[in-house]
Amino acid sequence: MRLYYSTPSPFAAKVRMAASHCGIALETVPVDTTAEPDELLKANPLGKIPVLVMDDGATVYDSRVICALFDRMSGNQMVPQALEPWRLVATTEATADGIVDALILSVYEVRYRPEDKRHQPWVDKQLRKADRGLAVLEQQILELPEELTVGHFAVAALLGWATMRFPGKIEGERPQLAAWLQRFAQQFPAYEDLKPALPAS
Numbered sequence: 001m002r003l004y005y006s007t008p009s010p011f012a013a014k015v016r017m018a019a020s021h022c023g024i025a026l027e028t029v030p031v032d033t034t035a036e037p038d039e040l041l042k043a044n045p046l047g048k049i050p051v052l053v054m055d056d057g058a059t060v061y062d063s064r065v066i067c068a069l070f071d072r073m074s075g076n077q078m079v080p081q082a083l084e085p086w087r088l089v090a091t092t093e094a095t096a097d098g099i100v101d102a103l104i105l106s107v108y109e110v111r112y113r114p115e116d117k118r119h120q121p122w123v124d125k126q127l128r129k130a131d132r133g134l135a136v137l138e139q140q141i142l143e144l145p146e147e148l149t150v151g152h153f154a155v156a157a158l159l160g161w162a163t164m165r166f167p168g169k170i171e172g173e174r175p176q177l178a179a180w181l182q183r184f185a186q187q188f189p190a191y192e193d194l195k196p197a198l199p200a201s
Contacts, residue, residue, distance in 0.1 A: 002027045004040055004051040007197045010100050010161035011063035012050040016194045017153040018067045022074035026052075030199075064093065067150045078150040085145060092140045092151035096158040099133040102126040107165060131173075138176050148188060156184050160195035 003019075003026045005012035019026050031040045036047050044051040044061040052060040052069070060066050071078045080086050106126040109118055137155065144151055159181045162170050171178045185191045 002053040004029050004031045010157040010196050013196045014153045014157040015050045015063050015066045018070050020190045022070045022077050089149045089151040093154040096154035099130045102129040
C-alpha cells in the first residue's frame with residue numbers, strides 16, 4: 001500500500017505510527033500539497049494528506065478513517081471494543097485532532113495572509129480553542145489504557161507537531177503533556193523516526 005504524506009504533517013505522523021504499531025508495511029510518497037500534484041488529486045479530490053492507496057487501487061483518506069482501517073486490518077490492535085474504553089480513546093483522538101486543526105488555522109493566517117489582511121481576534125479564538133483542548137487533554141491522557149491505542153498516537157502527533165511549530169509552548173504551559181510525550185517516546189521507540197519533522201534541507 002502507498003501513503004501520500006509530508007513529514008511535518010501531524011495527521012500523517014499519526015497514520016505512520018499506527019501502521020508501524022499494527023505491523024502494516026507502507027510505501028511512503030512525500031508530496032507538496034500546495035503544488036496540488038495530479039497524483040494527489042486523483043487519490044483525494046480534496047488535495048489533503050494523508051491519503052492511502054490500497055493494493056487494488058482503492059483510496060482511503062482522512063487520518064481517522066485510515067487508522068480505523070488499520071485497526072480493522074490488524075484485529076483491533078488500537079481501538080478498544082468495549083463501549084467505555086472505546087469512548088475514551090475515540091474522544092481523546094478527536095480532542096487531539098481538533099487542537100491540531102485550531103493551531104494549524106492560526107499558523108495559516110500568518111503564512112498565507114498579507115499582514116494587513118490578518119484578523120487577530122480570529123487567531124486569538126483559534127488559540128483559545130487549542131488551549132481549552134490542551135487542558136482537557138491533560139486529564140484524558142491519565143485515563144488512557146497502558147496498551148497503545150490510536151488515542152496515544154493522535155496525542156503524540158499533536159504534541160510533536162506543536163513542539164516543532166510552537167517551540168516552548170507545550171513544555172512551558174503544559175509540562176504534564178511534555179512529560180507524557182517523553183514517556184510515550186520510550187514506550188514507542190519508532191516515534192523518533194515517525195514524529196512530525198521539518199523537511200530535510
